[in-house]
Amino acid sequence: MLQQDSNLTSSDGVDDIVIRDATExxxxxxxxxxxxxxxxxxxxxxxxxxxxxxxxxxxxxxDPVGHFSKTQHVYVAESGGEVVGxxxxxxxxxxxxxxxxxIVNPDFRGSKGAGSALxxxxxxxxxxxxxxxxxxxVAEPSxxxxxxxxxxxxxxxxxxxxxxRPGVVEHAIYYNVDDTAATASEPLKFEEYxxxxxxxxxxxxxxxxxxxxDGIDEEFVRxxxxxxxxxxxxxxxxxxxxxxxGYESGVLSSVIAFGPKKGGAVKLMPLSxxxxxxxxxxxxxxxxxxxxxxxxxxxHQHVDPAVVTAFQSEMWTLEGLLPExxxxxxxxxxxxxxxxxxxxLGRNSDRLKAYTERFLTFVQDRGWDRIEEARSLAMxxxxxxxxxxxxxxxxxxxxxxxxxxxxxxxxxxxxxEAADILNYLIRLARYCEFDLIEAADKKLAVNIDRFPVDExxxxxxxxxxxGR
Numbered sequence: 176m177l178q179q180d181s182n183l184t185s186s187d188g189v190d191d192i193v194i195r196d197a198t199e200x201x202x203x204x205x206x207x208x209x210x211x212x213x214x215x216x217x218x219x220x221x222x223x224x225x226x227x228x229x230x231x232x233x234x235x236x237x238d239p240v241g242h243f244s245k246t247q248h249v250y251v252a253e254s255g256g257e258v259v260g261x262x263x264x265x266x267x268x269x270x271x272x273x274x275x276x277x278i279v280n281p282d283f284r285g286s287k288g289a290g291s292a293l294x295x296x297x298x299x300x301x302x303x304x305x306x307x308x309x310x311x312x313v314a315e316p317s318x319x320x321x322x323x324x325x326x327x328x329x330x331x332x333x334x335x336x337x338x339x340r341p342g343v344v345e346h347a348i349y350y351n352v353d354d355t356a357a358t359a360s361e362p363l364k365f366e367e368y369x370x371x372x373x374x375x376x377x378x379x380x381x382x383x384x385x386x387x388x389d390g391i392d393e394e395f396v397r398x399x400x401x402x403x404x405x406x407x408x409x410x411x412x413x414x415x416x417x418x419x420x421g422y423e424s425g426v427l428s429s430v431i432a433f434g435p436k437k438g439g440a441v442k443l444m445p446l447s448x449x450x451x452x453x454x455x456x457x458x459x460x461x462x463x464x465x466x467x468x469x470x471x472x473x474x475h476q477h478v479d480p481a482v483v484t485a486f487q488s489e490m491w492t493l494e495g496l497l498p499e500x501x502x503x504x505x506x507x508x509x510x511x512x513x514x515x516x517x518x519x520l521g522r523n524s525d526r527l528k529a530y531t532e533r534f535l536t537f538v539q540d541r542g543w544d545r546i547e548e549a550r551s552l553a554m555x556x557x558x559x560x561x562x563x564x565x566x567x568x569x570x571x572x573x574x575x576x577x578x579x580x581x582x583x584x585x586x587x588x589x590x591x592e593a594a595d596i597l598n599y600l601i602r603l604a605r606y607c608e609f610d611l612i613e614a615a616d617k618k619l620a621v622n623i624d625r626f627p628v629d630e631x632x633x634x635x636x637x638x639x640x641x642g643r
Contacts, residue, residue: 192292197249197261202229204258205249212278216314217339228263243267246304250296252279252289259283262293264300264309272301274311294327301352308351315344316530324348330487341536342529351484361423363456368403368418376400376420379427383447387477388501399432399445411435419464421448421457429457433464441465443474451481458489458512465514473511475501486510527612531601538602552603559599563592 197205206225213221231238231247238244245266252260260279266272274297283289301309313321321331325348332347339345368376377396384391402416409415414434421429429448435441443461448454465472475497476482486493490512497507538544566589567575578585604611 191254192259192288193253194250194292194296195253197229197232197251199229199233201251201258201261202226205229205251205261208258208261208278208280209276213276216316216343219339232263238265241265243269248300250293252283252293254283254287254289259287260289260293262297264297266304266306270306271308271310272297272304272306274309277311290323291327294324298350298352306352308349310347310349312338313346313348314339315346321346321348324350330484331490332487333493336529340533342532344529363421363423363428363453363460365419365421365460368400368420370400372420373400375427376418376430379430380445380447383449384445387505387507388445389503402434403432411437419460421453421460423453428453431457431461433461435469439469440471440473441469443472446474446476451485454482454485455489458485458491462489462512462514465512469514471511471513473509475507475509478506478508483508531611534598534601535605544602544605547602547606549603549606552599552606555599556596556603559592559595563589563596566592 202225206222209221209225213219213224227238227240228247228249231241231244232249236246236248238247241247245268247263247265249261249263251258252262260277260283262274262277264272264274277290277293277297279290279293297309300306313324315321315334325331329348329350332349335345335347337343373396377393380396380399381391381393399416399418402414403418405413405415406417407415417433419431419433420427421431428450429446431443431446433441434444446457446461448457461472473494476486478496483493491510492512494509494511497509499505500507535544566585570578579589600611604614
């Protein structure tokens with residue numbers, strides 16, 4: 176059990192953050208941090224949760240009610256004698272460690288380093304305990320939190336809807352503590368297939384693809400190469416391919432074939448690599464190839480920890496499992512990637528719909544829906560719009576842009592006034608029994624016809640109306 180304190184400084188040197196073991200004297204502030212942060216996206220008694228993790232920590236790290244927990248510890252981040260963050264880590268019997276939760280006081284988020292210092296502490300403890308993987312979950316509405324983890328080498332894994340609160344999507348994230356496979360000795364060099372590479376290609380595919388695909392033989396390779404020779408047609412029905420080979424130090428390390436499909440998506444098959452790092456580099460090559468050519472890449476792969484980690488690390492999404500699609504007693508997984516994606520946030524969920532359900536539940540729980548009137552709700556929309564305008568009315572556009580960039584409190588006030596407008600619009604739409612997004616979509620269709628691109632591009636509304 177690690178007990179020593181750890182003095183860590185944020186990377187930009189803004190604040191000195193001290194990470195230390197939690198004590199009984201920290202109980203009230205830890206309760207406040209958990210309740211204040213978690214209640215927005217998680218159901219349950221967060222004060223009771225705080226008490227449970229503190230009691231386990233103070234009891235020597237043993238969780239009396241956790242059947243998988245091996246040890247459990249609570250650390251706090253301190254700045255200038257003030258506790259500004261908390262982290263609970265639970266070591267599991269399977270050689271993993273869960274962070275649940277890691278919370279930083281909003282005033283100390285961002286560049287001040289408390290979150291980074293706590294996260295670094297978790298890696299330090301994990302390595303000392305011989306843990307192979309750290310993991311946790313992030314609620315989708317807290318999008319900046321997932322970005323925080325992704326920027327520090329974590330990977331977004333699965334998604335689950337309504338796991339900790341109805342309508343809220345939860346993302347599983349993880350970090351492989353000593354992932355030596357993640358570093359390549361040399362970048363792969365990719366080149367387009369040429370006939371002189373045929374025997375090398377055949378040996379590579381017939382020795383590797385059989386892991387989850389039946390029928391990989393010389394006939395398969397000849398048909399694949401024939402598809403590459405038809406690439407000049409650019410006809411989808413010709414089933415043409417573009418084949419590329421990836422070499423590391425002159426050794427063939429990956430093969431990828433691009434096959435355009437009806438609808439514009441491109442299937443990568445075959446796609447095979449000799450290591451997790453080679454696969455990650457090949458996926459990056461595929462993503463660069465896709466820019467400007469397709470709206471989607473997808474592929475079918477065998478289910479293997481290294482393969483799954485590579486795809487998740489490069490922001491691909493698991494789209495389905497295909498039992499015995501390519502071989503008896505084997506499962507293939509379909510992975511998809513959309514150009515421009517940098518996180519998985521919102522990929523498989525309608526965030527506005529989920530928020531609407533949560534917000535209307537909030538309204539109903541308080542009985543406000545029983546005293547609503549259309550006129551009052553419409554007036555509330557106007558009132559909140561006025562409050563938004565009041566934040567901006569005496570400022571020049573240059574001042575607004577500068578404040579939005581530099582003044583966090585100003586940006587928060589503007590965003591909260593805009594959120595109030597949205598909330599009253601949602602209530603008005605519910606009262607009047609229309610779908611707000613459907614109405615907006617219909618109005619967009621009207622405006623597409625009303626404002627032709629070639630007539631209005633770059634013009635403000637009044638100038639356009641004057642010209643009509």
